[in-house]
Amino acid sequence: MIPVNIPQLNGNEKKYLEECIDTGWISSEGPFVSRFENEFSKYIGQNYGIAVSNGSAALDVAIRALELEKGSEVICPTFTIISPVQSVINEGLVPVLIDSDEETWNMDVNQIESKITSKTKAILVVHIYGLPVDMNPILQLAKKHDLKIIEDAAEMHGQTYNDKKCGAFGDVSIFSFYPNKHITTGEGGMILTSDSILAERCKKLRNLCFEKGRRFVHNEIGWNYRMTNMQAALGVAQLEQIDTTIDRKREIGHLYNQLLKNNADLQLPLAQAEYAENIYWVYGLVAKSEEECARIQRQLGELKIGTRPFFWCMHEQPVFNKMGFFKSESYPVAEKIARNGFYIPSGLGITNEQIEEVAESLIKIVANG
Numbered sequence: 001m002i003p004v005n006i007p008q009l010n011g012n013e014k015k016y017l018e019e020c021i022d023t024g025w026i027s028s029e030g031p032f033v034s035r036f037e038n039e040f041s042k043y044i045g046q047n048y049g050i051a052v053s054n055g056s057a058a059l060d061v062a063i064r065a066l067e068l069e070k071g072s073e074v075i076c077p078t079f080t081i082i083s084p085v086q087s088v089i090n091e092g093l094v095p096v097l098i099d100s101d102e103e104t105w106n107m108d109v110n111q112i113e114s115k116i117t118s119k120t121k122a123i124l125v126v127h128i129y130g131l132p133v134d135m136n137p138i139l140q141l142a143k144k145h146d147l148k149i150i151e152d153a154a155e156m157h158g159q160t161y162n163d164k165k166c167g168a169f170g171d172v173s174i175f176s177f178y179p180n181k182h183i184t185t186g187e188g189g190m191i192l193t194s195d196s197i198l199a200e201r202c203k204k205l206r207n208l209c210f211e212k213g214r215r216f217v218h219n220e221i222g223w224n225y226r227m228t229n230m231q232a233a234l235g236v237a238q239l240e241q242i243d244t245t246i247d248r249k250r251e252i253g254h255l256y257n258q259l260l261k262n263n264a265d266l267q268l269p270l271a272q273a274e275y276a277e278n279i280y281w282v283y284g285l286v287a288k289s290e291e292e293c294a295r296i297q298r299q300l301g302e303l304k305i306g307t308r309p310f311f312w313c314m315h316e317q318p319v320f321n322k323m324g325f326f327k328s329e330s331y332p333v334a335e336k337i338a339r340n341g342f343y344i345p346s347g348l349g350i351t352n353e354q355i356e357e358v359a360e361s362l363i364k365i366v367a368n369g
């Protein structure tokens, strides 16, 4: 069996976890939490880090912390995981969707300006699968129309846009530390910002909005989204290895690119954009049709090779349609990618031999179609 992802925990993870157990610091009060927040925010290039229980929680907090007026519009990609758009809707805001770029699979930045209205208050950027969104046009639009930038960098630990790290662009940015991300804490997430007031709001929202005065008297509702010391211990150890992680992810991507390059029936991930080299968070492929995509995944599965389909578009989510959102909207590029795309095993635990086995099997299956 070759699963889509196996994480690697072979640095100081065990040592730091033992420290948690030996000292008894296992809750969010333990010292690894602030250490992880400081080291990770510094690594990315924002002033403050607020560690939380997962990436989706980070989005909830980040978006509420901005205090946008209810009914405000937020520009979002349609091709994304549900988390960012769910948080927008939960806050009483209105997501306005953008189609994807055919090559990078990211939000097509050329389509944003025509969707900006007097109600637009933010652009929610989600970097997809390994290449960043083209940020310069977004920064210009944000400045011109006085919009906040919410940056979902959950798949981009260590990736740069030109020379600046992803996650350093948002008024608020978020990361996830789920086991398939470049840094994992099992479950975990972080909000980053350089605004001290926003940082304080995020800390408060993470911790049930406890007040500085009389404990257990609350003026606002928040969440318990705290990260444990044990999760943060893993995070500190994982961050120590980020450079080799990124190198290895790129190596995995290059190896697949090499092995699969002469295949006209598969669209490979774009290796390089003007502003970034792919880090292959996952190694995604787009087949010729929805049927081919399903057949390839099924036949790889029969060979015990794991795959996952691509994200499903937000405008086609039954739950959002039932709520009255995005009815009869259409985004043809994103629809095609969502239907025809899948990804193959590319986690840090994979060996080069396994990569060769996956590629060989894939080539055979595609040729027999």
Ligand SMILES: *Cc1c(COP(=O)(O)O)cnc(C)c1O
Pocket: 054, 055, 056, 057, 081, 083, 084, 126, 127, 152, 153, 154, 155, 176, 177, 178, 188, 189
């Ligand atoms: C993984 C991911 C999330 C959610 O993170 P969780 O920790 O799984 O809640 C959010 N956004 C993007 C783009 C992701 O890839």
